[in-house]
Every structure is written in C-alpha cells, then in structure tokens.
Amino acid sequence: MTIGEALKEEQIKLGLTGKEMAAGVVTNGTYSRVIHGTRRISSDLLIEILLMHDIDLPNFFDKVRDTYLPNSNRLEEKLSSQFSLAVNNHDVATAIKVFKQIKEAKVNNHFKKRAQIAIAFLTKDMDDIDDKFRESIIYDLTKNENWIFNVKALLLFATAIVILPADFVEDKMTLFFRKISRSANISEIMNERFATVCVNYLHWKHTQTKKTGGKSKNDKSNVINAIKYLKNLESTTHFIIYIISAEYYSALFSGNLTRAKQIKMNLLDMGCTLAVKNWPI
Template structure:
C-alpha cells in the first residue's frame, strides 16, 4: 500500500471529506493528488497530517512498510515470521527447512547466525556449534561499543546466551544495565527489546544457578536488575506479559516454586503460550 492509498484508507475510516482530511495543512487539491499517486508529500507534512487526526504512527507505517521496505528486508521479515512460528510450535522439521532457505537467502549475517543458534537450541545440538562460530558471535558483540542500540546486535545477544561463556554474558549484562540506566527517551519498541533481553537472561541464569541438589546458587546483581527493569515497565497491555514475567522469575529465584508454577499455569490456561511455554518448571 502506498502512502496515498493509506491516507485514503485512513480518511475513509475517520469518515472525513478530503478537505477535512487536508485540514489546512496542505491544500485540498494537493491532498487529492497525493492520494491518487500523482504527487509526493514531504515527511514533515505527512507527520503533521497524521498527528492532526490522532492517527497512530506505527499503525500507519505498518500499512505502507511492504511498499517502501527494501526487498532484502522484506524477505528477512517474511522468513523471520516463518521461522518464529516453527520455533514457537517446536516444529523441528519446519524450523530446519526454513533455516535451509535462510542460509541461501540475501539476508543479514546476524539474522542467519540467530537462526542457526535457535535451530541448535531446538534440536539440542548447541554443544555441536564449533568454537569458530561462537567466537564470531563474541567478535560481533565486541566490535560495537554501542551494541545495545544496534538492533541486529541486540537481537543476536538475546539469542546467544546458551553458547557464550558465562563470564562474557555477565559482563555484557553489567554493561547493558549501566547503559540503559543512563539513557533517556527510550522508545517503546526499544523498551520491549530490552525486556526480551531481561527475560532471556533470567531464563538462562536460572539454569546456571541450580546446583546438583536442586538448590538455587548465587543470584547476583544482574538478576535483580533484570527483574527490576521488567517491574519498572509501564502497566500497559503491551508490556503486561513482561511485568508478569518479573513476578514469575522473582518467585522462581526466591525459591517459591509453588507461586511460580501457579503464575505459569494461569497464563497457559488463558492461552498465553507463545513465550510462557518455554519458561522453566
């Protein structure tokens, strides 16, 4: 869908005339030419129009992303959704088949590495990943001093806990919390990416802290910081699963397994299986 087509659709949804939609920001004639694709609109004026009518920016740009997104990004997004569905359903055959497509596709190397790790995790073959591959992950994360704001690097780190040295993970998490504690005006989508890092870290850390006797070992500041970050998120529908996960992991690390199981079972009973199904216990 083009920008003009999306504007026309928004106009119809809002029940406005062309003149009302133009709102004096652009002329009615200019607006007509924009929605018919015979004239472009500047980014400044487009944003003004959207905000004038209280149109959600993410919602609008989701509509037009397929039209303006580079082909390689579009392909990566499609394959990512395809692989994510297979992974969340624990469908090993579909996951491996999609991975074979990804290896041959014109997509980012970080994406290929993430999927390779995910397949190894799904097939319980992470120990078979060679040291050269593991070192390449470490090198990727070390070469960018601002990696927590590099989306590809951030996603790579979120996927890689299982194959990285424990000391490396802990140092990166210390850096992670120091960095975000000093950052202001973080977007909602970045807050969610940070939340995913925290949830993945807590999942990984729990398996690291359980001793042979089943007792929880030393927890450490990173666990506390991860739980605190999740608890600090705004109480919105968008973040509710992460806030609940903070309660779950807080119970888990404090040894209150009955409480943790209750939270997980309640979420599964309500159909929240996508992330919850992979929680410990």
C-alpha cells in the first residue's frame, strides 16, 4: 500500500472529505494528487496530517512498510522469518537449507553472523565457531559506542552472548544498563529488544555459574539489573512472558529451584513451549 492509498483509507474510515483531511496542511489539489500517487508529500506534512486526525502512527506505517522497504531488507526479513521458524521448531534440515541461502544472499553481515551462531547452536557444533569469528564480533561491538541503539548490532550481541568471552559479556552488559538507564522514552519495540538481551544474558549467566560451581569472577550486579529491567516492564500482554521470566530467573538465582520449576511447568502446561522450553531447568 502506498502512502496515498493509506491516507485515502484513513480518510474513508474517518468519514472526511479530501478537503477536510488536508485542511490547513496542504491544498485540496495537492492532497488529491498525493492520494492518487502523482505527487509526493514531505514527511513533515504527512506527520502533521496524521497527528491532526489522531491517526495511529505505528499502524499507518505498518500499512505502507512493504511498499517502501528496500529489497535487501525485504529479503532479509523473509529469510529471517523462515530461519527463525526452523530454529524454533528444531527443524535442522530446513534451518541448514535456509542458512545456505543467507550466506549467499546480499543481506546485512550482522544477520549472517547471527545465523551462523544459531546454526552452530542448533547442530551442537559450537566448536566450529573459531577465535577469528569471535574477534570479528567483538570488533563489531566495540567500533561503535552506540551499538546498544543500533538494532542490528544489538541483535548480534543478544545472539552472540553464548560464544563471547565472559569478561567481555559482563563489561558490555554493565555498559548496556548504564546507557539505557539514561535513556528516556524508549519505544515498545526497543523495550522488547532490550528484554531479549536481558533474558539471553540471564540464561547464559546461569550456565556460566553452573560451569564454575557457583563461583564467578564478576559480581551479581548485572543479574540484578537484568531481573529488575524485566520486572519493571509495562504490565501488558505484549511483555507478560518477559515479566514472568524475571520471576523465574529471580527464583533460579536465589536458589529457589522448586519455585523456578513450578513457573516453568505452569507455562508449559499453558502451551508456552516456544518461549520457555529451553529455560535452564
């Protein structure tokens, strides 16, 4: 759907004429040409029209997203969706097939690295991840101080936690919490991405703690901050699994294994297998 088509759809829903829709922002003639696709509209004027009529901005841009999304991004989304589905279903054959397509495709290099880590984890071939590959990820995450707000770099870190040196992970998580604590008006989608980092970190940290017999070179401040972040998410359906995961990991790290097992069992009984089946216990 084009911007013009989306505007026309919203206009019809609101029961307005074109003149009423464009009033005070652009002329009726200009608006008419925009909705018929013979003229572009600036982002400033588009936003002004949308806000003037209290139109849901995320919903509006979702409508037009596919039309204006670059081909490389569209391909990456398609492959990412296919790959994630295969990995979540533990469909190794399909995951390997899609991974081969990802390697050959003209898509973001961070995405290719995430896929390589995921396939190694799925096929239990983590030894195939060599030091050179780890170093390339460390370089990616250190060359940009604001990687936390770079979506592709953030997702790379969330995936790569399991293969990176422990001290590096802890340092980056400390920086992560320092940065987001100073950020205001974090969007819902970024909150979800940050929550994914927290859950992945807690899963990794528990595994590390078991490997060292409960001993760790680092204090527990990152664990505390990760659980706190998840618990403080808005209590909506969208975030409920993250909030519950905070209770689960809080019980796990405090040694209350009975409660942790009960939380996991309750979620599995309710059919939440995709989200929790890989939780530590």
